[in-house]
Amino acid sequence: MSPLMRSAVEAGYEGLARKAHPWEITPQKFFTGSDEFRATAAQLIDTSPDCVAIVSSASYGVATAALNLPIRKGQSILVLEEQFPSNYYPWQRMSDDKGASLKVVPWPEDEDWTAAVLRSLTEDVAIAALPNVHWTSGGKLDLVRIGEACREIGAALALDVTQSLGALPFNVRDVQPDFMVAANYKWLLGPYTTGILYVAPKWQGGRSLEENWITRANAHDFASLILYTKDFDEGARRFDMGERSNFALLPAATRAMKQLLEWGVTEISETSGALNRRLASEAAEIGFTSPPENLRAPHYLCLRRKAGIPTGLPEILARQKVFVSVRGSSVRVTPHVYNSAQDADRLIGCLRQMVSA
Ligand SMILES: Cc1ncc(COP(=O)(O)O)c(C=O)c1O
Numbered sequence: 001m002s003p004l005m006r007s008a009v010e011a012g013y014e015g016l017a018r019k020a021h022p023w024e025i026t027p028q029k030f031f032t033g034s035d036e037f038r039a040t041a042a043q044l045i046d047t048s049p050d051c052v053a054i055v056s057s058a059s060y061g062v063a064t065a066a067l068n069l070p071i072r073k074g075q076s077i078l079v080l081e082e083q084f085p086s087n088y089y090p091w092q093r094m095s096d097d098k099g100a101s102l103k104v105v106p107w108p109e110d111e112d113w114t115a116a117v118l119r120s121l122t123e124d125v126a127i128a129a130l131p132n133v134h135w136t137s138g139g140k141l142d143l144v145r146i147g148e149a150c151r152e153i154g155a156a157l158a159l160d161v162t163q164s165l166g167a168l169p170f171n172v173r174d175v176q177p178d179f180m181v182a183a184n185y186k187w188l189l190g191p192y193t194t195g196i197l198y199v200a201p202k203w204q205g206g207r208s209l210e211e212n213w214i215t216r217a218n219a220h221d222f223a224s225l226i227l228y229t230k231d232f233d234e235g236a237r238r239f240d241m242g243e244r245s246n247f248a249l250l251p252a253a254t255r256a257m258k259q260l261l262e263w264g265v266t267e268i269s270e271t272s273g274a275l276n277r278r279l280a281s282e283a284a285e286i287g288f289t290s291p292p293e294n295l296r297a298p299h300y301l302c303l304r305r306k307a308g309i310p311t312g313l314p315e316i317l318a319r320q321k322v323f324v325s326v327r328g329s330s331v332r333v334t335p336h337v338y339n340s341a342q343d344a345d346r347l348i349g350c351l352r353q354m355v356s357a
Pocket of ligand 1: 056057058059060084086131135160162163183
């Protein structure tokens with residue numbers, strides 16, 4: 001859960017307060033805020049705004065992908081061991097419903113998730129449902145190579161990049177996913193309950209989870225809404241969630257994405273990467289290991305320890321105002337541009353104290 005920056009909080013307050021004067025929320029405003037969000041998200045992943053749908057969560061996006069991607073009995077869906085549940089359960093249900101199976105890539109001993117995925121991408125795989133970064137190991141997946149391998153065997157690629165978009169450079173043109181979702185509340189520094197869903201042009205005639213009015217071709221003219229139509233607005237807009245024009249959350253999410261674009265995702269990745277490099281080497285001296293630098297995402301450090309993670313570690317650290325989380329058997333350290341070398345020193349100091357106590 002990343003912090004919301006002050007300018008995003010302000011944009012959110014302003015948006016929320018607008019509802020105190022509802023007559024100011026003209027029909028046009030149901031579209032302008034959404035268009036701005038869509039255009040900003042599109043810029044971030046280097047695609048056209050027409051390919052972006054506005055969703056509430058990663059699970060909403062994955063459910064949309066699962067509703068639209070075809071699979072035959074006997075085929076399989078590829079996921080990683082310990083993958084985040086939002087990108088696991090929909091595929092489990094789909095495989096149960098369709099007589100397919102889940103193929104779980106086992107945790108690679110050498111921490112090389114890309115090689116492990118490439119080995120598992122055999123002819124039986126119809127869908128590879130993957131992240132860019134493994135959320136309990138920090139391991140990075142080379143999605144350009146994985147995308148190529150998927151296309152070679154005719155498998156679809158459905159991505160949940162919630163743990164990387166905004167902090168690790170990502171480009172739809174290079175990866176060519178079929179569907180890609182990211183919740184805004186983590187590395188996009190946005191509010192909770194906003195998300196970006198990329199839908200490749202070949203799937204844009206597909207089926208939405210909901211049948212809502214604003215995604216229809218006639219939605220701009222409120223007077224004609226009762227002239228029911230089966231035609232949709234352009235591109236991926238048909239996949240937008242109901243009440244997608246959220247007047248409080250969208251401006252906050254858009255403001256945060258604009259700030260990320262201004263800072264530069266490559267620069268963010270390098271800045272947090274430098275801090276994590278230092279943390280990884282100092283943590284190693286006190287018995288915490290992490291995947292090799294070339295195999296992990298720069299912004300996302302997961303520390304493990306042979307003797308196990310001391311119980312209550314996040315709470316003990318929090319008392320000293322150092323905040324980390326434990327996921328699986330790893331301590332997850334996720335600094336951002338607001339963290340300094342002194343913060344890194346404090347964390348190491350606290351860990352050193354704990355293991356020597
Ligand atoms: C990899 C990943 N995907 C998605 C989410 C959030 O999922 P949702 O938006 O469905 O709540 C998280 C939250 O921790 C996550 O780590």
